[in-house]
Amino acid sequence: MAVSRRSGSRRTPSDVQAAWLRRGLDQAGGKLPLFDERGQRVKKPTVDACLKAGWAERWFHNPLKPDWLVCRLTDAGRDALTTPEPDNAEVDDDARQGALI
Template sequence: MAKSRRSSSRCTPSDVQGAWLRRGLDQPGGKLPLFDERGQRVKKATVEACLKAGWAERWFDNPLKPDWLVCRLTETGRTALDGHGHGDATPVGEPQDDARQGALI
């Protein structure tokens, strides 16, 4: 059986993760959006994978919507974006089940 390439040592975001993280580059404090360009909520798997990798961090709790993760880009995330697109690292695992989302990037 082939060994999975997915591990916690990955240092490059997937295309979907990178697109979400890049949206925080020009925002005050590196705030990451809750919704994508089409008005759809950013997938929880994307947010959680970026939190786990250290590319994003929880910023504050939203008392009106406690299930929403308000996050911001970290310095580690900025560094990971610098290397994004080189193809030399495996992206952090998240389901890539929405081909349309990748096409909009």
């Protein structure tokens, strides 16, 4: 199992990233698709951002198509899909209370 590499400021995937990652939830080994629901190749920036955030990892090298990244969902990716991001109002209230103490 790869170590989660959660870099960057986003704690949750964008809508496009989450849609791609969700497709790995029901696949054997968490395999992520190379193509979207319309048969179009998943955009490289989407894949790269998910890899950088640690939500996906390279699974294996495809010798027939070496430029295709075969990826799978990581535990961090599953967590990012199921853990809600804190509400900004709650964060602001916590910050104000901390400032008052």
